[in-house]
Amino acid sequence: xxxxxxxxxxxxxxxxxxxxxxxxxxxxxxxxxxxxxxxxxxxxxxxxxxxxxxxxxxxxxxxxxxxxxxxxxxxxxxxxxxxxxxxxxxxxxxxxxxxxxxxxxxxxxxxxxxxxxxxxxxxxxxxxxxxxxxxxxxxxxxxxxxxxxxxxxxxxxxxxxxxxxxxxxxxxxxxxxxxxxxxxxxxxxxxxxxxxxxxxxxxxxxxxxxxxxxxxxxxxxxxxxxxxxxxxxxxxxxxxxxxxxxxxxxxxxxxxxxxxxxxxxxxxxxxxxxxxxxxxxxxxxxxxxxxxxxxxxxxxxxxxxxxxxxxxxxxxxxxxxxxxxxxxxxxxxxxxxxxxxxxxxxxxxxxxxxxxxxxxxxxxxxxxxxxxxxxxxxxxxxxxxxxxxxxxxxxxxxxxxxxxxxxxxxxxxxxxxxxxxxxxxxxxxxxxxxxxxxxxxxxxxxxxxxxxxxxxxxxxxxxxxxxxxxxxxxxxxxxxxxxxxxxxxxxxxxxxxxxxxxxxxxxxxxxxxxxxxxxxxxxxxxxxxxxxxxxxxxxxxxxxxxxxxxxxxxxxxx
RNA sequence: UGACCCAUGGUGUAAUGGUAACACACCGGUUUUUGGUACCGAUAUUCUAGGUUCGAGUCCUAGUGGGUCAACCA
Numbered sequence: 001x002x003x004x005x006x007x008x009x010x011x012x013x014x015x016x017x018x019x020x021x022x023x024x025x026x027x028x029x030x031x032x033x034x035x036x037x038x039x040x041x042x043x044x045x046x047x048x049x050x051x052x053x054x055x056x057x058x059x060x061x062x063x064x065x066x067x068x069x070x071x072x073x074x075x076x077x078x079x080x081x082x083x084x085x086x087x088x089x090x091x092x093x094x095x096x097x098x099x100x101x102x103x104x105x106x107x108x109x110x111x112x113x114x115x116x117x118x119x120x121x122x123x124x125x126x127x128x129x130x131x132x133x134x135x136x137x138x139x140x141x142x143x144x145x146x147x148x149x150x151x152x153x154x155x156x157x158x159x160x161x162x163x164x165x166x167x168x169x170x171x172x173x174x175x176x177x178x179x180x181x182x183x184x185x186x187x188x189x190x191x192x193x194x195x196x197x198x199x200x201x202x203x204x205x206x207x208x209x210x211x212x213x214x215x216x217x218x219x220x221x222x223x224x225x226x227x228x229x230x231x232x233x234x235x236x237x238x239x240x241x242x243x244x245x246x247x248x249x250x251x252x253x254x255x256x257x258x259x260x261x262x263x264x265x266x267x268x269x270x271x272x273x274x275x276x277x278x279x280x281x282x283x284x285x286x287x288x289x290x291x292x293x294x295x296x297x298x299x300x301x302x303x304x305x306x307x308x309x310x311x312x313x314x315x316x317x318x319x320x321x322x323x324x325x326x327x328x329x330x331x332x333x334x335x336x337x338x339x340x341x342x343x344x345x346x347x348x349x350x351x352x353x354x355x356x357x358x359x360x361x362x363x364x365x366x367x368x369x370x371x372x373x374x375x376x377x378x379x380x381x382x383x384x385x386x387x388x389x390x391x392x393x394x395x396x397x398x399x400x401x402x403x404x405x406x407x408x409x410x411x412x413x414x415x416x417x418x419x420x421x422x423x424x425x426x427x428x429x430x431x432x433x434x435x436x437x438x439x440x441x442x443x444x445x446x447x448x449x450x451x452x453x454x455x456x457x458x459x460x461x462x463x464x465x466x467x468x469x470x471x472x473x474x475x476x477x478x479x480x481x482x483x484x485x486x487x488x489x490x491x492x493x494x495x496x497x498x499x500x501x502x503x504x505x506x507x508x509x510x511x512x513x514x515x516x517x518x519x520x521x522x523x524x525x526x527x528x529x530x531x532x533x534x535x536x537x538x539x540x541x542x543x544x545x546x547x548x549x550x551x552x553x554x555x556x557x558x
Numbered sequence: 559u560g561a562c563c564c565a566u567g568g569u570g571u572a573a574u575g576g577u578a579a580c581a582c583a584c585c586g587g588u589u590u591u592u593g594g595u596a597c598c599g600a601u602a603u604u605c606u607a608g609g610u611u612c613g614a615g616u617c618c619u620a621g622u623g624g625g626u627c628a629a630c631c632a
Binding site for chain 2: 008009010014034035036038068070071073074127128131132135136137138139140141142169170172173182183184185186188191193194195196210212213214216217233234235236237238258260262265313314315316317318319320321322323324326327328329330331333337342371372401403404412413414415416418445446448453454455456457458459522524525526527548549550551552553554555
C-alpha cells in the first residue's frame with residue numbers, strides 16, 4: 001500500500017502535532033468529556049464525545065469522563081447513569097473511573113483561600129441585582145464593588161464563615177479580583193463561589209458553598225493534568241478566565257481550544273426545548289426514535305458506528321455550520337447495508353392467488369440473509385398458492401416505466417418465481433381485493449431456465465407464513481430544517497404531526513417472530529428497520545430507521 | 559457604542575505561499591433476481607477592495623456579512 005496521499009489535519013490536530021513536536025507534556029495527550037449530569041446526551045454531545053475520544057486515541061492518549069457537578073440544584077444521579085451508558089454504547093471507554101468536579105471541592109476551596117491570600121479574591125455582600133448593575137454592559141465598563149477593598153484577613157474570615165453556613169443563600173459571594181473595566185464581561189470580577197444550602201447528589205450536605213463553572217472547570221482540568229481541553233466556541237470568552245486562574249494559582253497549565261459545535265438539520269439540541277417535547281407529549285420520551293438524543297437514535301436503529309462516522313465526516317472547524325441530515329442518513333445506510341439482515345415485510349398487503357399452483361401445496365425457499373455478507377447465512381421462506389404483495393406494487397393501468405405487477409406483464413418474486421398477472425378482482429369501492437396470476441414453474445430463483453427477464457422484482461410474504469406485526473414509520477420531527485430560526489415563532493409551530501405513523505396491518509415473514517429488540521433489518525425494497533423494545537410475544541414492533549434510496553419516486557415526479 | 563470568533567460549490571470539510579480537492583446532495587449512465595448495493599460520468603466553490611510577492615484561498619490593512627459575550631447556569 002502506498003502512502004502518497006497526505007493526510008490532512010483539522011486545526012485541533014495541528015495544534016496537538018505542534019505540541020508534540022515541541023515536546024510539550026512529554027508527548028502526552030489527555031482530553032476530557034465534561035458533561036453536566038442534568039439531562040440526556042444528544043447529537044451535539046456525540047460530536048463532542050467523538051472529538052475528545054478520537055483525538056486522544058489518534059495520539060495514543062486517553063480521555064477522562066468528568067461530571068461537571070457544581071450546581072446541586074439541577075443535577076441528579078439518574079443522568080450520571082444514562083450518560084455513562086450512552087458513551088459506552090457509542091463505543092468509548094474513558095480513562096479509569098468516571099470522575100466528578102465534586103471530587104475536588106476540598107481542593108477548590110483551598111485554591112480559593114490561596115487566591116484570597118494573594119489579594120486576588122474578595123467576598124462581596126452585594127445582592128445579585130447590585131452585582132449585575134455594577135457589571136456594566138459589553139460597551140460600558142463596570143464599577144468596582146464597595147467590598148472589593150476588604151482586607152485579606154476579613155475576606156478569609158468571611159469566606160470561612162460562608163463555608164460554615166453562617167450566611168443565608170444569596171447574601172454573599174466570593175469574587176475574583178480581576179478588572180471591572182475589561183472589555184471581556186467574564187473578566188469583570190467573576191463570581192467564583194456562591195452559597196447554596198442544598199443537598200448535592202454526591203457530597204450530600206457536606207458543603208453549602210459551591211464553585212461556579214469558571215472556578216471549577218479549568219482547575220479540574222489542571223488537577224487531572226488534562227493537556228488539551230476541547231470545548232465549543234461559546235466558551236471562547238472564558239479562556240482568559242481559564243488561563244488567569246491557572247496562572248495565579250500556579251498549577252498545571254491545561255490549554256483550552258474551542259471548536260464550532262455541530263448543528264444538524266431537523267435536529268434541535270436546546271435542553272429546554274427537548275424537555276418541552278417530552279413534557280407536552282409531542283414525543284413518547286427522551287428515547288423516542290424521533291428525538292436527537294443518543295438514546296432516541298439508538299432506539300431508532302442508528303448504529304453507533306454510523307454516528308461516529310457521521311461526526312468524523314462532518315469535520316471540525318471554527319465556523320458556524322449546519323450539516324445536512326442526508327449525510328447522517330447516508331452514514332446510517334452505509335453501515336446498515338453491510339450489517340443488517342434482509343427480510344420481507346409487506347406494509348400494505350393485497351392478496352395474490354396463483355391459479356396454476358396446486359391447492360394445498362407449499363414449498364420452502366432459501367433466501368440469503370445479506371447479499372453483502374455471505375457469512376450471514378440463509379433462512380427459509382414458505383411459498384404457496386396464496387401470498388401477499390405490497391398494494392402499491394400493483395397498478396391496473398400502468399405507465400411504461402412501471403416495472404411491477406400489472407395485468408399482462410411478468411414480474412419476479414424475490415427468491416421465488418416469476419408471475420404473470422392475469423386478472424384482478426375489486427370491491428364496490430374500486431379497491432383491489434385479489435390479484436390473479438399464473439406462475440412459471442421453471443423460473444425458480446437460482447434454477448431459472450424460463451428465459452424470461454422481468455424488469456421488476458417484488459418482495460412478498462406467503463399467506464401461510466404471514467404474521468401480523470406493527471411498523472412505526474418515522475419522518476423528520478419538524479417541517480423545516482431549523483424550527484428555531486424565526487424568533488417570533490414557537491418552534492412547536494413546525495412540529496411535524498406526521499412524524500410518526502403507525503402501520504398496524506403489516507405482515508412479516510415468520511422468521512421474524514423470534515426477533516430480539518434492537519436487531520436491525522433491511523426490509524427488502526422498504527428500508528432499514530429495527531425491533532422495538534415495546535415488542536412482546538403477541539406482537540413484534542419495528543421502528544423505521546431510514547428508508548432506502550429511492551430513484552423510482554423521483555422518476556415518477558418527472 | 560466595546561471585545562472576541564468566523565467567511566472556499568447546495569451542505570460540510572481539505573488544500574500549511576506554487577494545477578482549488580474530498581464527502582454528502584443533485585443530474586446522467588453501466589451493472590443488478592432489492593427501482594437497494596457497486597461502478598462510471600456531469601454541473602458547481604475561494605465575501606469585497608486595496609497591499610506584500612515571480613506567484614495569494616492562504617500573509618497584511620480596511621470594508622461587508624454572520625456569530626458570540628452583560629445567570630449567585632454549565
